[in-house]
Amino acid sequence: MYRSHTCGELRSEHIDQTVKLAGWVQRTRNLGGMTFIDLRDRYGVTQLAFSMEQNADLCEKARKMGREFVIQIEGKVIERSSKNDNIPTGAVEISVSSLNVLSKSEVPPFTIEDDTDGGEELRMKYRYLDLRRNPLKNNMMLRHKLAIETRKYLDDQGFLEIETPYLIKSTPEGARDFVVPSRMHEGQFYALPQSPQTFKQLLMVSGYDKYFQIVRCFRDEDLRADRQPEFTQIDCEMTFVDREDVLNTFEGLTKSLFQNTIDVKLPDFKRMTYDDAMRLYGSDKPDLRFGMEFIELNELTQNKGFKVFDSAELVVGICAKGCANYSRKDLDKLTDFVKRPQIGAKGMVWVKYNEDGSVKSAVDKFYSEDDLKKMLEKADAQPGDLLLILSGETNHTRKAMNELRLEMGNRLGLRDPKKFVPLWVVDFPLLEWDEETERYHAMHHPFTSPIEEDMEMITSAPEKVRANAYDMVINGVEIGGGSIRIHDNELQQKMFDALGFTKEEAQKQFGFLLDAFKYGAPPHGGIAFGFDRLAALAGGRDNIREFIAFPKNNAGRDLMIDSPSIVSTDQLEELHLKIEEKKEE
Amino acid sequence: MYRSHTCGELRSEHIDQTVKLAGWVQRTRNLGGMTFIDLRDRYGVTQLAFSMEQNADLCEKARKMGREFVIQIEGKVIERSSKNDNIPTGAVEISVSSLNVLSKSEVPPFTIEDDTDGGEELRMKYRYLDLRRNPLKNNMMLRHKLAIETRKYLDDQGFLEIETPYLIKSTPEGARDFVVPSRMHEGQFYALPQSPQTFKQLLMVSGYDKYFQIVRCFRDEDLRADRQPEFTQIDCEMTFVDREDVLNTFEGLTKSLFQNTIDVKLPDFKRMTYDDAMRLYGSDKPDLRFGMEFIELNELTQNKGFKVFDSAELVVGICAKGCANYSRKDLDKLTDFVKRPQIGAKGMVWVKYNEDGSVKSAVDKFYSEDDLKKMLEKADAQPGDLLLILSGETNHTRKAMNELRLEMGNRLGLRDPKKFVPLWVVDFPLLEWDEETERYHAMHHPFTSPIEEDMEMITSAPEKVRANAYDMVINGVEIGGGSIRIHDNELQQKMFDALGFTKEEAQKQFGFLLDAFKYGAPPHGGIAFGFDRLAALAGGRDNIREFIAFPKNNAGRDLMIDSPSIVSTDQLEELHLKIEEKKEE
Structure with missing residues (x-):
């Protein structure tokens, strides 16, 4: 027996018991004639005490234990x-009576502490050491707990977990499929699934009811x-819903x-x-x-001689509470922010509602105080607030304003x-x-099924048709998305027509699903959650890599296993494959 | 709302309630002025009743419902x-008051009944229909239950479920790896894991304790x-064990x-x-x-002039209870069985212990009644029993006798x-x-770690070293296997030496694991269960395909999705790959 207890277990009530522990040396301290070791395992840390006076040999031995040595003690x-x-x-x-080294350790390339000195690349290479740190360990435990609770809840609700294949079929649309050459079938390939979408729909056709x-x-x-070439979904589907x-x-x-x-009680x-989300927040996943909702200001701003606004499809503002005291420099920084290429606004107009009730703006040569006050009023601004305005083509401007709104949210x-x-964001365009x-x-x-009342437009005005689709958004993060599906062959065919598939293409690509719909397909719908993101959100972090035990870097490389x-070449020959030389440009 | 209840829910206590049901038409029967429909969903079957007298139109409508139509009723x-x-x-x-067809069905290519008329190939092609049948549905539900209970038990025991990557690295030894070409990294490949072995060991090095x-x-x-190109494992590892x-x-x-x-209470x-299993049953997974244990008969059978036995390394028998009445034809059939190429015995010798106490054998010209009785006695045979004997090279003969033993087990x-x-089978050769x-x-x-007392032989007599490995065997099926692992770099290096790896090969292939062992690797060990086989065993069946929702056939093809x-060629070009023409032989 290597241990009687874990390193997180001992309390006052264990005093006087003889115990065995095993774990990693977190650190060693010498204090007068004493040596202390913090012994660590998954469950916690326990202090080991050695005394020169009581047992000099043992204490000397303890002093030689380096960081991350694996030891076993009795005491x-x-x-x-x-x-x-x-x-x-x-x-x-623990007053230690014997110490046994199970495994030595070289000095780790970075410190195994909550705050480490290792850069991300180094920590990715030595992921097995990074995983020893509490922040990552807690993330892995949270992820485990989320999976356990997900299964418990869904099992209680009558859902069946059914495994679908990983070696499936590549489809012409699947430009982003990973393919897997078959050794047995020369020149043929499997593909790895981008999602089990068609399989879960087939399971509904099979009558599994809740998957x-x-x-x-x-x-x-x-x-x-925030993307990984492989990622985990909670994939769900229900029938007669x-x-x-x-x-x-x-x-x-x-x-x-x-x-x-x-x-947390949500x-x-x-x-x-979707329309409201875009109009009020410029995003289909508003935080x-x-x-700080968008205020559309076209009526109040146009035809006053300011050409930028006059020519804009949309003039839109947000009210930043208590920011009237922003300096010129602050405002210039914000302008630089919205002018970044990835945001792409041409400029930003600001209106300050000073604490004393006066107004000031970058554009007051075009707008009277009264004009500006009307804008502030529409934005429900109070003295001390700052109105920030962007303008231009509608979609583009909304997108830029979304970024500005989030930035202001961060600053405030x-x-x-x-x-x-x-x-829930609903009524997406189909x-x-x-x-x-x-x-x-x-x-x-x-x-994805159209909303019933819009169905008649599917051939006449396809762009107007709303989808019976929904996204779950928490704090601006899209956690899940799904839809009620088409279960009718004729409607599915119309949908393929709208998407410009020929009958042959549709049959080749999704023939088995269309075939399945001929034999009694029930109404069904479902959702898929991004499990990595859900874990990161619950853990209060942005970076999903911190919630994946062995992630890949941004170039899709696993730096640990290289x-x-x-x-x-033998392996390639068996697969009947040859690597093509890079073509000279 | 599509339904108020499922088709498996209604009982006497619901009498007089108005309910809504939805499901599939299992069958339609006309009886006098009545029509009955069995309505099916995952949860069961409920009978719907229609009366010509009460509502002729509705009853006429009901009569038109074909098998596998999806309908919704109120009643x-x-x-x-x-x-x-x-x-x-x-x-x-249900006395039905309204009926709504949700989806029609063509006549299915085979009957959706517990006993179907469809051949396996047809049922694989229309897997979504085959999955509607109760036997497969029950298998999927059993599999779900097994997974839920596995997670519950292991979570209670403090195990963490941690996901390991599917896109890993191909190794020179990995001749049976599926590889996945990378689009971003020209000429480079990921590989799909044959098991997460190295990752789970790294997690132990990371201190996760129970995975x-x-x-x-x-x-x-x-x-x-009984093999599939993709299969599911319950993969487990523990530290300080x-x-x-x-x-x-x-x-x-x-x-x-x-x-x-x-x-079932096991x-x-x-x-x-392992040695006993081979000696007594000729198999490392005895049923x-x-x-019907093996009886070694060399001493009793040699030097009596029967050259076949005299020249055999092993003469071994089994006692088939109550089979002394086997006819000449029966015995010939058994002889044919053992002479099949896949079993490969040269012949079979039998000794009958007749009910009247007399003995008869195919070889009584070489052996006296006394000789034969001694054999029977050693085999603990009683009057009425039959002794079957094979001989030859030890391993080969044991293997053949294992097949004969299982065949006799089936017959009896x-x-x-x-x-x-x-x-548990333990002490395998390393x-x-x-x-x-x-x-x-x-x-x-x-x-895999050697057993401690055998370690010194690892360079001197490697073939004698026993492994600290174990298999779980139930009813002759290997359900799981594992070992205590090497956690010491030096010993791991010796093991690679014994396996004929050069230092460079070992470093290239498992460098990250050897590196990890430098930073405090704890003692650890684990096991992996074949989940498909476990499900098949618990379901009382041999064929794992019946416990996989979408299996591949024996040629590794998915007949449903083709x-x-x-x-x-575009896709191949993006991957910088070319298919090599088949070389003419």
Whole structure:
């Protein structure tokens, strides 16, 4: 037996017991004739005490223990003279009678402490050491708890977890599919799923009624900070349901998860249409931890001689509470912020409502005090507030204003990671026009059902059709999304027509699903949650990599195992593959 | 709202309630002026009643409902005149007041009944219809329950479920790796994991103490009836444990699973060394639902002039109870059985112990009655029993006798799928000699620790070293296997030496693990269970395909989605790959 207790277990009531512990040396301290070791395992830290007076040999041995040595000790639990209230075991220490080194350690390349001195690249390479640090350990434990609670809740609600295949079929649309060459079938490939969408719909056709799966998905796309080539979804689908049933079920799941993992009682979820979200926040995933809604100012600002506003499709402002005291420099910085290429505003107009009731603006040569006050009034501004205005093409301007609003939220401390405001965004457009390919794309995916009353427009005015789709948004993060699906072959065919698929293409790509719909397909709908993001949100962090045990970096590389990598020519030969030389440009 | 109740819910106490149901038409029957529909969903079947007298139009409509139509009805729960005790809803039926067709169905290509008329290929192609049948539905529900109970048990025991990556690194040894070309990194590949072995060991180095994961694994090997290119494991690892800790933990898990899913109380697990298993059953996964142990007969059979036995390394028999009445034809059939190429015995010798006490044998010209009786006595045979004897090279003969023993077990009805006899097989050889490559291979894997007392032989007599490894075997099926791992860099290096790896090869292939061992690696060990097989065993079936929602066939093809398949040249170009023309032989 390596241990009688863990390093997080001993309390005052264990005093006088003889115990065995095993763990890692967190640190060693010498104090007068004593040596203390903090012994660490997953469960906590326990102080070990060695005395030169009582056992000089053992104490000398203890002094040689380096950081991260793995040791096993036996000793007696005694009361600690100076108690440490910061840790649960802080009332006791072990008077050690024997010490056994199980494994030595070289000096780690960075310190294994809550705040480490290691850069991200180094910590990725030595991920197994980084994972020893409490912040990452707590993230992994939170993730485990979220998965356990998800399964518990859904099992209680009658959902069945059913595993779907990872080796599936590449589709012509699947430009971002990872493919897997088959050794047995020369020149043929499997593909890794971007989601189990078609399989879960087939399970509904099979009558499984309520399905879920916590499942890995794969997408070979250019990576951004919050994307990984492999990511995890909570994937769900239900039969004989309408939108209300789905929203209620998963609002319930989410409330239960927050309650049972981080002890947060979520409020009831607001509902907002996509149109309202875009109009009021310039985003289909607004952060509702703070207001600062968009104020459309076209009527009040145009035809006063200011050409920038006169020629703008949209003039829109936000009211920043208590920011009238912003200096010229502050305002210039904000202007620089909105002019960044990734935001792309041409400029920013500000109106200060000073504490003394006077107004000042960058554009007061075009607008009278009365004009400016009308704008402030519409924005519900009070003395001391600052009105920030952007203008231009509607979508572009809304997008820029969204960024400015979030920036102001950050500056004003309105985006507390411990506060959670959940929201359902509904009534998305079914289709969006893609300029590049000159055809409609499904905003969610081609199986999303239109809202019933809009159905007749699907051939006449496809861009006006709303989808029976919904996103769950918390604090500006899209946590999940889904829809009621098409379950009717004819409607599905119309949808493929609208998307510009020929009958042959549709049949080739989704033939098995269309075939399945011929044999009694029930109404169904579902949702998929981004599990990595959900964990990061619950953990109060932005970076999903901190919630994945072995993540890849932004270039899709695993720095620890050094992958991807070249494979042997033998292996390629067996797969009947050859690597093409890079073509000279 | 599509329904107020499911089709498995209504009982006598619901009589007089107005209800809404939705589901599939299982069958339609006309009886006099009445029409009855069995309406089916995941939860059961409810009878719907329509009367020509009360509502002719509705009854006519009901008569038009084909098999597998999806309908929604409203009606009143009434008492059934002829109750059906075979189904939970058999006391009631619904007097239907309205019927709404949600989805029509063509005639399915095979009948959706417990016993279907569809062949396996057809059912694989229309898997979504096959999954509607009760036997498959019950298998999926059992699998779900097993997963839920596994997680519950392991979470209660302090295990953390941690997801490990699916896009990992191909290794030179990984001849059976599926590889995944990277689009971003030209000419480089990820590989899909054959198991998360190294990652779970790294998690132990990281201090996670107890890890598990229900995880998909991939192996691109020639397929057999019970193999799939992707399969699911319950993968587990523990720190600061010895073999006893691991065996006790997972014996506990397995007992709990059987108790809570199929209500079977497993007996305590027997323990058997690999040597004993081979000697007594000719298999490292003996089926202990019946005895029929091997009796070694060399001493009693040699030097009597029968050259076949005289020249044999091993002469071994089994005693088939009550089979002395086997006819010449029966015995010829058994001889044919053992002479099949896949078994490969040259012949079989039998000795009948007749009910009247006389003996008869195919070889009585070489052996006296006294000789034969001595053999029978050693085999503990009684009058009425039959002794079957094989001979030849030891390993080969044991293997053949194992097949004969299992065949006799089948014939005698000793392999009841509802009876479960679990067993730990321990003390496997660490290494096995591979004639083809002329080097040692790790019997489990290169990280398996030798048994401590055998360690000194690892360079002097590697073939004699026993591994600290164990397999869980139930009813002759290997359900799980694992080992205590090497956690010492030096020993790991010796192991690689014994396996004929150069230092460079070892570093290239497992460098990150060897590196990790430099920073305080704790003693650890674990196990992995074949989850598909476990589900099949608990479900009392041999074929794991029946416990996988969307399996592949024996050629690794998914007949439903038609995969693997060719991909577009554009896609290949993006991956910098070219398919090599098949070389002419």
